[in-house]
Structures are given as structure tokens and as C-alpha cells.
Amino acid sequence: MSDITVTTEDGKTSVCSPYDTTFVSKAKTIGGRWNGPAKAWQFDARDENRVRDLLREVYGTDGSPTDDSDLVTVRVRLADHEVSYRDGADAKFAGRRIATRPGRDSDVRLAANVVLIAGKLPSTGGSMRYPQINAGDDVIVEVRDIPRATLSLEREGSYEIVGETRGEVDVDALLTEREQLLARLAEIDALLPEPEGTETTTQEAAKALGVSVRTVQRWAATGKVEARKNDQGRWIITITI
Template sequence: MSTVTITTAGGKTTVRSPYDPNWPSSARALGGRWSGGVWVFDSRDEERVRELAREVYGTDGTPDAGGTVTVRISVEDVRGERGGRPATLFRHGRQIATRFGRDEKPRLGDGVVLISGGFQSSAGSHNYLELGPLDDTVVEVRDVPRSVAVDHELQIVGEEGRPDHEALRAERERLAARITEIDAILGD
């Protein structure tokens, strides 16, 4: 799960967050500077900083009243920067997958599971790495704030802390069929 923590004290607002390529230039535009592992802003810009965090990460660190969900997304190709920098796909404040070398297998981000498809065994060139997903590559991303899933119209496939009614119905049907089977055996 992407963790964003925003605190304000002593006239400064600090942001601790995972890397996202959309954050640094936008943070600098708000007067932010990287210092000691956190981004530091003037506290008078706290609401703007929180708005930017919600835009980039989907959260400003405030617990989402709707909880978190698991969503499915299609993986699209991305190209790394010149000089062999990794090809990384970021979506909704999350690192989805990264390829560090042309002939290396991509690594999925935390809380990301491959559902279908896959990745080419080699993608891009030495200078321009590519992620290389196959056409039907779909992943599940866990622990996404419900508000992000709703705002971006993502396919929700599971809700943490809530029972999966479809799975429970299927299990009930399977168990009922097994009980009928056992009753038939015992009746003989």
C-alpha cells in the first residue's frame, strides 16, 4: 500500500511518500524541497500540498472512510529514460511494474498480482528499456483507497474488511452439493 504521511509543525509541512514520477516537479512548483528523506513546504501551503498528494497518490494520508479495495487494471507499455534507466509503470499513486534491464523479467510492485497475460522476455534496447507487457496483461492492485477506485472508475474485485458475497454463495452451493452426496451415500 502506498503510504503518505503529511505533518505540520513549526511553520513547516512535511510529506513522506513513496516515489512517483509525477510528484517531484509538482512538489517543487509548490515551493517544496527534498530534505532528509521528506519533502518540506511552507505550512501556509498545507491544503495545496494535501490536494497535490490526493491528485498524485489518491490520498493525503487521512484514512479513507470507504476503506480499501482490490482493483484490476490493464498494464500498458512504458519506456524508460535514455541511459538504461528502468521502465516503470505508475498508476493511481502505485508502482505497478518495473523492468531494470532489457533481458530481465519485470518486477511487480508491492500488493500487485499478475492475473492474466505476462511480459515479453526482452523489451526495448539497452538505452531505452520498455516494460513489454503482452496485449492481455491484467493485474490486481490491493489496498487501493475506495475513493481512488471510484474516482477513476476502476474495476473493484474485492473489498478488504467486507465479506466476498459471491465467493460465499459459491462455497455454500459446493457444500450443499457435497451434503446431498453424503446423504445419498449414507442412505444406502
């Protein structure tokens, strides 16, 4: 989803995403703070995984390149996706706001990549305090460029896939993401204590390592595995766990 971006630098993870009351509420519970000038939510970088989990929970995606490479076009009955009147005059699909009515007597505004396929949108809806879209059952809209992964947020049968687009994977973005993950793994390895070792016989070691006993004995003799000889002159192998 191109309208979601996550960047981490200088100890901060920044998120740009469409406005959603659920995301705002839950972002605060994990220390999120709104940065007005940057127009982004900011978190401690140590909470990046929690932030990405929250994005997937609310929007169905965290904006990863792999999600944006597999897009679908769907058709939905707009009335099926209108939110509660107390949550605003909106209709949402797969974590995206697809339509809104700013005021009771204002025209319904369809979001980018959303087009009216059938039916007619009413010219008024709701009350002055609580405007609503109030689409009839005949109003069908087409929502384009939806990451397939976000469909998990919707009830099966509440949409019809009418098109698929498998775009080219952004190799540079994937390489950058891999470098970030490898760097984080290196940080985790540095923080973890040294693994403890379990001493075992050559037969048990061979079974655990998937090799023959003779191979384990040769590795012990050449120092390829950590080993010592017991009082009977038999090899005792140390396997780290």
C-alpha cells in the same frame, strides 16, 4: 494509502510518498525542498492545504485515515497502464507504481500487493537506453489495497473491482486530525478582522434568524442580541455578517 504520510510541526509540513516525477516537479513550485536525511519533502506549514491538494491530484489521496479505511482490490490489463517510454520502464495505477523493469534484459518487478493473474511477462523489453515492460494484452495483474478515492485518477472501465475491504477507522488518528484542524481554524479566526454588523428592523431580523418578531424583541430587551432603539422607540437590531 499507507505509503503516504503528512506531518506538520515546528512550522514545517513533511511528506513521505512514492517517487513520482509529476509530484517532484510540482512540489518545487510551492516551495518544496527534499530533505535527504529525513527522506521526505518539506514545505512551509502555511502551504499544507496546497500540499494536500497536490497529493490528491497526483496520488488520489493525501493519506488521510478516512481514505485508508475504504480499500478495494482491482484487476487491470498491465499494458493499459504502462507509462511513456521517456518516463521510465514503469506501469502505474491510481498514483501507485505497480510494475517496473530496471533494464532491458531484467525481469519485470511487481510492486508489493500486486500479483500476476494471467499471461506471461516478457523477459526483455525496450532498448538499453529506454527499457520497457512491453506486456502483452493477455497480462492481467491484481492490485490490492487501493484506496477507493484514488480510482478517480483512472478512466472508468480501465479496471475491474474484485474485492472491497472496509477496515476499522483509526479513531486516534481522526481525533488528532480534528485537533489540528480546530487549532488551524482558531489561528484563522484570530487573524480575521472583526465581522461588521448590519442594522435591520425586528421584522427583517426575525426573518433572517428564523424566529418570531416577539422573540427578537425579547432578545433585544434582555441583551441577547445587539440592539438599540431609534427615535421612534423601535428596536433596531444589529446582525453580524
